[in-house]
Amino acid sequence: MRRATLWLLLALLLAAAGSLAAGKVWVPLDAWSSADPRSIIIVELRLPRTILALVVGAALGVAGAAMQGYLRNPLADPGLFGVSSGAALGAVCALFFGYAAQAWLLPLFALAGAAATMALLALIAGRSASLVVFTLAGMVLTSLTGALTALAISLAPTPFVASAIVTWLMGALTDRSWNDVWLALPLVAFGVAVLARTAPALDALTLGETAARSLGVEPRRLQRAIVLGVALTVGATVATAGVIGFVGLMVPHLVRPLARHRPGATLWPSALAGALLVTVADILVRLVPSASELRLGIAMSLLGAPFFLYLLLRLRRRLA
Amino acid sequence: MSALETDRLTLSLGGRRVLEEVTLTLAPGRVTALLGPNGAGKSSLLACLAALRRPDAGAAALDGKDVATLPARERARRIGFLPQQADVHWDVDVRALVALGRLPWRGRGAADAADRAAxxxxxxxxxxxxxxxxxxxxxSGGERARALLARVLAGEPEWLLADEPLASLDPAHQLDVGARLRAVATAGAGVVLVVHDLNLAARLADSVVLLRTGRVVAAGDTAAVLTPEAIAATYGVAVEVGVTARGERYIVPVGRV
Structure with a gap:
């Protein structure tokens, strides 16, 4: 476990360095000195973008691991279960009503949207729902928030608003500034801290809700912590980078063997692996030869959907 | 050691009375079996004792303190509960599963030497x-049941409440787990079991509580309470009671009353 964590950290450092260098303009790392004109690319574009990729990836990884542990559902993911689309709907409402002029209103709406969908999911889960019922509920929430978002687009007061919404919905880390970093970082840090504190309770839930309660887990408190933590991490991510799905689904699966399948011990490795995955993916979308840059959210879905199918095939017997 | 008591405990679920003024005193150091037909309220009574259900009236108390108002962590340390469902949602290894029983002791901290030893x-x-x-x-099913029992034992609670811990086991494992529960009681803890099998109860339990439609029919020492008359009043069946060559009682249902 320790050694695997060290390897993850090392890979993360390499990926971050690569993310500073890679792009339309290759900037060698020795161009850092202020005399080199290319240093501005690093400091004002690549550095905030890289930090944001790390923050967004860690946030989505932890949120996915916490949701899977809490819902005892290996298919749970903030993207698939509607939390990201809830956050997006909140943000879209802010754009639609023109509130986005105030920098803090869009993230606030995104957080509220994420919190509302996560609370709905938790309410359904509170009554010991089965894997199937729960996955279906998540899918329904996704399509409902998706439909409302589409409604907002079709009713958009001006074409500019519609196009702003559409561009924004496709998650990306292109042209992000330090402002985005300063917005996302504290919210995500707080959210990750809240989720990390639920680790023992998530472990206890391995035995089901009744046994977890007999071990001293207080379901209401745990639910509040999960809703708050997921809302902060996912809301902040969606507010700064748009919808990036499947990270929260894939990452916990990949690191679970390292944590010997304990849901609480999966949280921190998921943060590291999530940061690694998003950073590497964000390097790759920059390197794909195309007229305009491939959107990160789209790339992640292209990668994640087959992974989801593979998981479904593996779970087929349990679900039947 | 501590006494676990109920005082006029009354519980309704979905508009139906499942427990009606149940007043009991359970002594530590003994194995107590809760017996009764399906729907008699055995599991509900156990859940109230473990503070997993809140009664509508009356209370369950540990050392005179209402279990429902005990701090969750203290309650979890003192009362271990083994649910009937053998749920294990993630593919953890046995040691990690058993270590979950130490959660009330270690909280958010790492496991210390005492936890590992337990x-x-x-x-x-x-x-x-x-x-x-x-x-x-x-x-296998039997190994899983033993692992889950080990999980509760790892918490070393004063009271061990188990909902049908023997139901899914073959006779050999029933004997093993039964002997283990007996050892826990001998060591001083209180053991309360929901049991369906009259013979297992007769052999394993020091005292029994007979429940029917949420009311206590009889409670006390096993030999005194498990009479053909009390069994007929509880289950509505006629039984014959015999004694094996080794002096153990057996109970065979022979027909409805």
Whole structure:
């Protein structure tokens, strides 16, 4: 476990360095000195973008691991279960009503949207729902928030608003500034801290809700912590980078063997692996030869959907 | 040691009375079996004793303190609960599963030497030490039941409440787990079991509580309470009671009353 964590950290450092260098303009790392004109690319574009990729990836990884542990559902993911689309709907409402002029209103709406969908999911889960019922509920929430978002687009007061919404919905880390970093970082840090504190309770839930309660887990408190933590991490991510799905689904699966399948011990490795995955993916979308840059959210879905199918095939017997 | 009592405990679920003014005193150091037909309220009574259900009236109390108002962590340390469902949602290994029983003791901290020692004792007591590294999904039904029992034992609670811990086991494992529960009681803890099998109760329990439609029909020492008359009043069946060559009682239902 320790050694695997060290390897993850090392890979993360390499990926971050690569993310500073890679792009339309290759900037060698020795161009850092202020005399080199290319240093501005690093400091004002690549550095905030890289930090944001790390923050967004860690946030989505932890949120996915916490949701899977809490819902005892290996298919749970903030993207698939509607939390990201809830956050997006909140943000879209802010754009639609023109509130986005105030920098803090869009993230606030995104957080509220994420919190509302996560609370709905938790309410359904509170009554010991089965894997199937729960996955279906998540899918329904996704399509409902998706439909409302589409409604907002079709009713958009001006074409500019519609196009702003559409561009924004496709998650990306292109042209992000330090402002985005300063917005996302504290919210995500707080959210990750809240989720990390639920680790023992998530472990206890391995035995089901009744046994977890007999071990001293207080379901209401745990639910509040999960809703708050997921809302902060996912809301902040969606507010700064748009919808990036499947990270929260894939990452916990990949690191679970390292944590010997304990849901609480999966949280921190998921943060590291999530940061690694998003950073590497964000390097790759920059390197794909195309007229305009491939959107990160789209790339992640292209990668994640087959992974989801593979998981479904593996779970087929349990679900039947 | 502490006494676990109920005082006019009354519980309704979905508009139906499942427990009606149940007043009991359970003594530590003994194995007590809760007996009764399906729907008599055995599991509900156990859940109230473990503060997993809140009664509508009356209370369950540990050392005179209402279990529902005990701090969750203190309650979890003193009362261990083994649910009937053998749920294990992730494919953890046996030792990690058993270590969950130490959560009330270690909270958010890492497991210390005392926690690890308690886990090893619990593995030893359930003959699971050799299987400690095995993933739960590779265990047989009996091994899984023993691992889950070890989980409760690892918490070393004053009271061990178990909902049908013997139901899914073959006779050999029933004897093993039964002997283990007996050892827990001998060591001083109170053991309360929901049991369906009259013979198991007769052999294992020091005292029994007979329940029917949420009311206590009879409670007391096993030999005194498990009479053909009381069984007829509880289950509506006629039984014959015999004694084996080794002096153990057996009960055979012969027909409806």
């Amino acid at each position: 886990v090893e004792r619990a593995l030893e007591a359930t003959a699971m030490t050799a299987l400690a590294e095995r993933p739960v999904e590779q265990l």
